[in-house]
Amino acid sequence: MDLHLTAPFTLDTWDAVPDPEPAEPGAPATGRVVLAKTYAGEDLTGSAVGHALTTQGEHGASYVAQERITGALAGRRGSFVLEHGAAMGEGVAITQWARVVAGSGTAALTGLSGTGTVAHELLTLDVVLPD
Template structure:
């Protein structure tokens, strides 16, 4: 079964830990983040915990993250790992992406696949549910 979902979430935790400052002048700082979310949409409700890596400078920024989402998707209970990221900078187009990590689905979500984006407290995802 194919499904498009727009799943709003709240960011409950964003605990950032900066990496040591770069020694090169103008080098952007990097860091690590522990995160937690609550999804409250019709198609997806549940919670997530995960980690992100960040880079934020004057001329560009980027992040990559993985989170384990546990809850109900289209009436099916289980969990899956969502991998997502974005990058932007001077003179380049902004890129945003998200995907279900292959083989990460559990319970009634085993075999789940999907791609989309995460932006402005909204997960937009086109998924294929097993069976």
């Protein structure tokens, strides 16, 4: 079954730990984040826990993250890992992406695959649920 879903979420936890200050002048700051979310969409409800790596500088920023989402997707209960990221910088187009980590689906979500984006507290994902 193919499904296009949009799932709003709230960011419940964003505990950032900055890495040591870079020695080079102008070098971007980097850090690690522990995160938790609640999804409350029509097709996806549940909670997520995960981690992110961040880079933020004067001329650009990016992040990469992985989160385990546990709940119901299109009425099927289970969990899966979502990997996502974004990058932006001066003179460079903004990129955003998300994908289900292959083989990460459990229970009724075993075999799940999909790609999309995460932006502005909204997950947009095109998924394939096996029959």
